[in-house]
Amino acid sequence: MSRVMPMKKISAPAAALAVIDVSALPPHFEAAAKEAAFDAVWEKNGIYQWDPSRPRGETFVVDTPPPTVSGSLHMGHVFSYTHTDVIVRQRRMLGMNVFYPMGWDDNGLPTERRVQNIFHVRCDANAAYEPGLALPRVGDKKPTERPRIVSRKNFIELCAIVTHEDEKAFEALFRRIALSVDWRQTYATIDDRCRHLAQLSFLDLLEKKQLANVEAPTMWDVDFQTALAQADLKDVIRPGAYHDIQFAIEGSDESFVISTTRPELLPACVAVCAHPNDERFKKYFGKHAITPIFKAPVRIFASELADPTKGTGILMVCTFGDATDVTWWREQKLPTRQILGKDGRVKLVEFGTETFPSKDPLAANAAFAPLVGKNVTQAQKLVVDLLKDAAHSALAQGGSAPLQGEPKKIEHPVKMYEKGERPLEFITTRQWFVKLMPNKPVLLEKGAEVKWWPEFMHARFQNWTENLNGDWCISRQRYFGVPIPVWYPVLPDGATDHEHPLFPTPDRLPMDPMSDAPKGFTEAQRNQPGGFTGDPDVFDTWFTSSLTPQIGSHWLLDPERHAKLFPADIRPQSHEIIRTWAFYTIAKAMLHEGKVPWRNVVISGWILDPDRKKMSKSEGNVVTPMKLLEDYTSDGVRYWAASARLGMDTAFDEKVLKVGKKLVTKLFNAGKYVLGQSIGDAAIPSDASIESLITSELDRAMIHKLRAVIEKATASFAEFEYANALMATEQFFWSQFTDTYLELVKVRARGEGVDDRDRVSAIATLRLTLGVLLRLFAPVLPYITEEVWSWAFAEVRGQPSIHHAPWPTVTELATIPRPADEGSFDLAAELMTAINKKKTELGASTGRLVKTATIAVPEAKRGRLEAVLQDVLGSTRIAEHTLVVRATEGDAFVIDAMEVVPKEERAAAEH
RNA sequence: GGGCGUUUAACUCAGUGGUAGAGUGCGACCUUCACACGGUCGAAGUCGCAGGUUCAAAUCCUGCAACGCCCACCA
Numbered sequence: 003m004s005r006v007m008p009m010k011k012i013s014a015p016a017a018a019l020a021v022i023d024v025s026a027l028p029p030h031f032e033a034a035a036k037e038a039a040f041d042a043v044w045e046k047n048g049i050y051q052w053d054p055s056r057p058r059g060e061t062f063v064v065d066t067p068p069p070t071v072s073g074s075l076h077m078g079h080v081f082s083y084t085h086t087d088v089i090v091r092q093r094r095m096l097g098m099n100v101f102y103p104m105g106w107d108d109n110g111l112p113t114e115r116r117v118q119n120i121f122h123v124r125c126d127a128n129a130a131y132e133p134g135l136a137l138p139r140v141g142d143k144k145p146t147e148r149p150r151i152v153s154r155k156n157f158i159e160l161c162a163i164v165t166h167e168d169e170k171a172f173e174a175l176f177r178r179i180a181l182s183v184d185w186r187q188t189y190a191t192i193d194d195r196c197r198h199l200a201q202l203s204f205l206d207l208l209e210k211k212q213l214a215n216v217e218a219p220t221m222w223d224v225d226f227q228t229a230l231a232q233a234d235l236k237d238v239i240r241p242g243a244y245h246d247i248q249f250a251i252e253g254s255d256e257s258f259v260i261s262t263t264r265p266e267l268l269p270a271c272v273a274v275c276a277h278p279n280d281e282r283f284k285k286y287f288g289k290h291a292i293t294p295i296f297k298a299p300v301r302i303f304a305s306e307l308a309d310p311t312k313g314t315g316i317l318m319v320c321t322f323g324d325a326t327d328v329t330w331w332r333e334q335k336l337p338t339r340q341i342l343g344k345d346g347r348v349k350l351v352e353f354g355t356e357t358f359p360s361k362d363p364l365a366a367n368a369a370f371a372p373l374v375g376k377n378v379t380q381a382q383k384l385v386v387d388l389l390k391d392a393a394h395s396a397l398a399q400g401g402s403a404p405l406q407g408e409p410k411k412i413e414h415p416v417k418m419y420e421k422g423e424r425p426l427e428f429i430t431t432r433q434w435f436v437k438l439m440p441n442k443p444v445l446l447e448k449g450a451e452v453k454w455w456p457e458f459m460h461a462r463f464q465n466w467t468e469n470l471n472g473d474w475c476i477s478r479q480r481y482f483g484v485p486i487p488v489w490y491p492v493l494p495d496g497a498t499d500h501e502h503p504l505f506p507t508p509d510r511l512p513m514d515p516m517s518d519a520p521k522g523f524t525e526a527q528r529n530q531p532g533g534f535t536g537d538p539d540v541f542d543t544w545f546t547s548s549l550t551p552q553i554g555s556h557w558l559l560d561p562e563r564h565a566k567l568f569p570a571d572i573r574p575q576s577h578e579i580i581r582t583w584a585f586y587t588i589a590k591a592m593l594h595e596g597k598v599p600w601r602n603v604v605i606s607g608w609i610l611d612p613d614r615k616k617m618s619k620s621e622g623n624v625v626t627p628m629k630l631l632e633d634y635t636s637d638g639v640r641y642w643a644a645s646a647r648l649g650m651d652t653a654f655d656e657k658v659l660k661v662g663k664k665l666v667t668k669l670f671n672a673g674k675y676v677l678g679q680s681i682g683d684a685a686i687p688s689d690a691s692i693e694s695l696i697t698s699e700l701d702r703a704m705i706h707k708l709r710a711v712i713e714k715a716t717a718s719f720a721e722f723e724y725a726n727a728l729m730a731t732e733q734f735f736w737s738q739f740t741d742t743y744l745e746l747v748k749v750r751a752r753g754e755g756v757d758d759r760d761r762v763s764a765i766a767t768l769r770l771t772l773g774v775l776l777r778l779f780a781p782v783l784p785y786i787t788e789e790v791w792s793w794a795f796a797e798v799r800g801q802p803s804i805h806h807a808p809w810p811t812v813t814e815l816a817t818i819p820r821p822a823d824e825g826s827f828d829l830a831a832e833l834m835t836a837i838n839k840k841k842t843e844l845g846a847s848t849g850r851l852v853k854t855a856t857i858a859v860p861e862a863k864r865g866r867l868e869a870v871l872q873d874v875l876g877s878t879r880i881a882e883h884t885l886v887v888r889a890t891e892g893d894a895f896v897i898d899a900m901e902v903v904p905k906e907e908r909a910a911a912e913h
Numbered sequence: 914g915g916g917c918g919u920u921u922a923a924c925u926c927a928g929u930g931g932u933a934g935a936g937u938g939c940g941a942c943c944u945u946c947a948c949a950c951g952g953u954c955g956a957a958g959u960c961g962c963a964g965g966u967u968c969a970a971a972u973c974c975u976g977c978a979a980c981g982c983c984c985a986c987c988a
Contacts, residue, residue, distance in 0.1 A: 317988035675947030842954040849945035
């Protein structure tokens with residue numbers, strides 16, 4: 003149904019200037035109703051759909067970040083997703099075939115944790131599957147009984163229930179904020195296609211010899227009981243204490259003191275180490291030391307890595323206290339004395355054996371026995387107590403207590419899993435690794451091939467890549483994830499043969515080695531001597547997430563589609579996951595195809611709360627979006643997001659939302675005014691174009707300023723600086739268009755005392771400018787611009803949705819002659835301001851009629867003023883005027899005298 | 914310890930060599946025929962600090978400080 007009123011005699015330009023029935027419009031923009039209605043229309047008309055038939059060159063591919071479906075969205079999501087959408091909408095208007103998919107990251111520990119809490123369950127991979135198991139939700143109160151044990155399959159089903167609900171809620175919000183996603187192009191990181199592609203990725207890396215399966219000390223979280231990669235870590239400053247412990251030199255009565263923060267690892271001590279140039283300890287290198295309590299002989303060696311200024315300058319190497327211990331263990335080929343189990347508790351070991359030698363096994367075992375089963379904190383207390391006992395001195399001849407003095411409290415950084423609560427341990431386990439260390443130079447090269455916006459974010463990538471200190475551990479001992487597609491033969495003696503893993507052929511993917519049998523075996527042979535066993539692990543979630551460009555393009559599953567969608571054009575993301583998501587995605591694309599995954603990385607900043615802290619769920623300072631969307635409209639919220647420049651952290655500020663809402667209202671009203679202006683009885687040649695009707699100097703001068711805005715906005719968008727484009731457009735719209743131009747031409751548009759030609763020129767200019775401004779605003783304000791567009795432009799221009807209308811160009815305006823004087827518009831505005839100022843000084847409103855005014859005009863402006871003077875006098879309602887040409891200060895207009903119509907006379911004068 | 918970013922009006926932020934800007938807030942005035950979810954006018958800043966380059970510096974260089982982020986080897 004059209005809002006455009008029927009015209010009597012329709013010519014092309016007359017139709018373009020058709021009047022809308024203003025009285026049919028509501029007094030205000032009914033945002034909530036319109037948002038829902040437009041979403042439905044856009045969906046029905048498929049205006050955000052990617053067209054696979056168009057060539058790559060016309061396509062704009064987005065590698066959308068799949069949000070972690072974690073229950074609720076906050077303003078941080080709205081913020082960064084809007085940035086992407088604004089860019090995408092502008093590219094679509096440029097005529098590009100946009101591929102804008104949406105994914106859901108439902109893999110991983112956060113989901114597991116939530117499911118455990120929601121249903122109060124724990125997963126046991128060995129538990130039997132219970133078909134049709136339905137469990138109640140436990141709610142918020144902490145249940146007292148133990149969690150119910152469920153099988154891996156049941157657990158995954160519960161995860162699916164929870165994530166699916168979350169996806170619905172996310173989609174609803176994303177639609178509300180008008181993300182122009184092609185909702186046919188969705189995926190979840192646990193779905194068949196993603197599992198398929200992740201497993202294909204694994205097989206491809208295997209074929210390219212970029213994988214390793216090794217048993218080695220690995221960073222381990224004792225709570226989650228899984229291996230971790232460097233990127234999963236955070237440093238946390240924690241309290242600790244230096245414990246000074248006396249060691250003896252074997253076969254002498256000499257001793258030295260080491261300083262350690264981890265005395266509980268004393269039984270795991272395998273060596274002692276100092277700097278090669280350290281005169282204090284030079285004499286000991288090559289000899290053996292004896293540990294206190296356990297009386298283990300350990301090598302004393304020299305290493306550049308030892309810092310003579312730290313502690314006492316000499317330190318104990320344990321298996322494993324930290325990453326340096328691992329380095330020394332490897333370089334020095336030290337023995338392994340693992341005392342911590344996967345659960346982070348001390349496990350039973352026996353002293354006086356080859357692995358745990360001791361000069362006094364009886365005493366050592368007696369001292370060790372109470373430690374068994376204790377966690378690190380408890381064990382430390384017990385060991386410290388033992389060290390206070392002189393009987394445990396390392397010295398053969400006996401001595402004082404091994405612990406010298408009181409422990410010295412310190413604060414030091416400790417490596418922890420980013421989602422964990424206890425420090426990591428290094429525990430020897432068998433894991434799969436992707437080789438990164440040998441590929442560092444190529445990775446840096448690829449990182450430089452990608453354009454980073456803002457550019458300085460590239461430094462983060464370089465920094466991280468240069469400092470990488472290990473390969474990528476991709477196996478996780480979890481349940482909810484993509485299974486690693488591997489089996490191992492079980493030898494006749496029942497041992498697992500890790501040296502000869504069995505892999506599925508690609509045609510069997512996606513698969514789960516825990517329920518599928520390898521070729522040549524039957525399910526009955528699972529875990530039997532001479533049979534096989536499945537790898538129970540799943541991939542690191544980043545192993546799948548790092549394939550998002552390939553997931554969108556279907557990669558090996560559809561090479562033709564892949565060629566059209568890979569590499570992507572932009573990867574939008576936030577800066578804290580450069581080391582993970584950006585890094586791993588670059589690594590995968592490089593390892594698989596020697597390519598970069600995308601041409602541009604566009605980095606959004608963070609939303610900070612008013613105290614400038616990152617807004618995050620764990621901080622409890624989250625502002626929920628729904629209320630704000632209701633109060634300020636989606637466009638208002640999007641305005642706020644689009645006001646922040648790329649990469650800049652922004653404090654959340656409701657004032658900016660308010661400004662956004664005001665802009666929406668202003669567009670509604672300005673649109674209503676412009677489209678309600680009638681040309682009256684003016685006759686328009688039927689062969690005239692709307693551009694050719696623009697004949698007045700002021701109008702041409704206004705159009706000329708509009709050209710500059712189009713150029714500025716277009717250039718800004720090319721560099722993803724949507725905020726600059728918005729600012730330029732907004733500034734022009736508000737101060738030049740509504741506050742100035744609209745006021746200057748109102749009288750002329752009404753046809754008061756002017757000829758038809760000038761009246762039509764004003765209306766044509768209003769229309770044309772509104773049409774351009776709406777399109778310039780459309781990427782940021784999709785709802786209000788679509789609304790105003792629908793009143794007339796949609797029909798007149800034959801472009802039903804503004805979001806498929808062409809982005810404005812100066813070429814559109816090429817047929818409109820330049821103004822005789824480019825300064826005409828500013829000159830008119832300047833005089834209007836001077837008159838308004840005078841009225842304000844007189845206490846009169848700007849709309850008050852002026853009987854007479856005497857205006858001092860500087861000589862230089864006199865001639866130039868001629869062409870726009872009538873518009874100024876009309877808009878300022880000056881009935882009689884006298885121009886006095888004279889010099890003024892700063893060549894400004896000066897109102898020498900003004901007589902306004904008194905209030906009481908006004909009513910009479912008006913009619 | 915290394916790197917990056919930020920520092921401009923009360924607040925949120927533009928401004929990369931040429932007379933300090935916007936919006937909000939504040940003050941005064943204005944029921945005006947698109948809009949009071951409005952309009953007009955106004956007050957308000959040693960551009961973090963100290964040096965330097967230049968005819969000229971918020972802008973370029975050097976140093977420092979505060980705040981934030983990323984990274985680093987937990988003895």
